[in-house]
Amino acid sequence: ENGKLNVAIDGPAGAGKSTVARRVASKLSYVYVDTGAMYRAVTYYMLRHEIKPEEVDTVLAHVRKLDIELIPAEGGQKVFLNGEEVSGPIRSREVTGVVSLYSQIEDLRHHLVEMQRKMALRKGVVMDGRDIGTTVLPDAEVKIFMTASVRERALRRFKELDKTEEVTLDQLEREIAARDKLDQEREVSPLRQAEDAFVLDTTSMSIDEVVEHIVTRCMEVRGEVGL
Numbered sequence: 001e002n003g004k005l006n007v008a009i010d011g012p013a014g015a016g017k018s019t020v021a022r023r024v025a026s027k028l029s030y031v032y033v034d035t036g037a038m039y040r041a042v043t044y045y046m047l048r049h050e051i052k053p054e055e056v057d058t059v060l061a062h063v064r065k066l067d068i069e070l071i072p073a074e075g076g077q078k079v080f081l082n083g084e085e086v087s088g089p090i091r092s093r094e095v096t097g098v099v100s101l102y103s104q105i106e107d108l109r110h111h112l113v114e115m116q117r118k119m120a121l122r123k124g125v126v127m128d129g130r131d132i133g134t135t136v137l138p139d140a141e142v143k144i145f146m147t148a149s150v151r152e153r154a155l156r157r158f159k160e161l162d163k164t165e166e167v168t169l170d171q172l173e174r175e176i177a178a179r180d181k182l183d184q185e186r187e188v189s190p191l192r193q194a195e196d197a198f199v200l201d202t203t204s205m206s207i208d209e210v211v212e213h214i215v216t217r218c219m220e221v222r223g224e225v226g227l
């Protein structure tokens with residue numbers, strides 16, 4: 001027993017999960033695991049090999065042989081696919097546009113969930129995604145469901161864009177809403193708030209406030225658990 005907890009952070013796109021999870025992990029000297037990056041890495045691979053999400057058997061045959069590595073790095077994590085760094089390309093709008101179609105595939109999810117559970121075995125992990133509190137780590141000691149209005153989330157993503165990308169705020173908002181809908185309505189481990197999750201609406205909260213909130217909760221729980 002190393003006295004560490006597991007922290008599960010779920011919520012829709014642009015709620016601030018990865019930014020906050022990374023900082024919470026750094027403050028607690030925990031390991032940050034971005035599960036969205038795993039779904040994105042798979043999607044990037046499938047696009048590159050022109051394998052469509054409908055070709056379920058082909059997707060699965062490839063996924064079982066894929067080597068996906070998340071390496072903790074300064075300011076976050078690096079993502080490697082069969083030894084090649086893909087941290088940048090997996091964030092493209094092309095990948096973002098279709099990742100929710102691949103992430104509906106049941107056996108693909110089972111495969112990635114197994115990997116994610118292994119990463120959290122030794123505790124001291126801050127993991128963010130859609131199904132962490134409900135499916136991946138139902139026993140996580142701290143569960144946060146982070147939300148914000150869809151407009152605010154679109155605005156946050158809009159500010160991140162480099163100026164070469166021609167997309168309007170309204171368009172981004174529509175894309176985010178469509179992805180949320182797919183993630184919420186899929187049959188296998190949809191985006192859903194765990195019953196025992198603490199809900200944080202970050203619409204008018206700063207990043208620091210959100211981080212403080214979660215770190216405080218972790219401290220409290222650590223005290224309660226008596227570690």
Ligand code: CDP
Nearest residue numbers: 013014035036037039099100103129130131
């Ligand atoms: O950062 P952003 O919110 O845009 O997305 P992400 O966390 O990188 O996740 C990308 C996509 O992966 C989501 O829209 C989901 O379709 C899928 N995903 C999932 O199904 N389950 C997870 N635990 C994490 C991501």
Ligand code: CDP
Nearest residue numbers: 013014015016017018019156202205206207
């Ligand atoms: O991981 P997720 O998709 O939930 O969101 P993110 O990529 O961590 O955050 C999206 C953007 O919102 C980032 O550029 C953050 O700096 C920003 N953000 C914010 O402005 N205020 C917050 N309370 C949280 C995040």
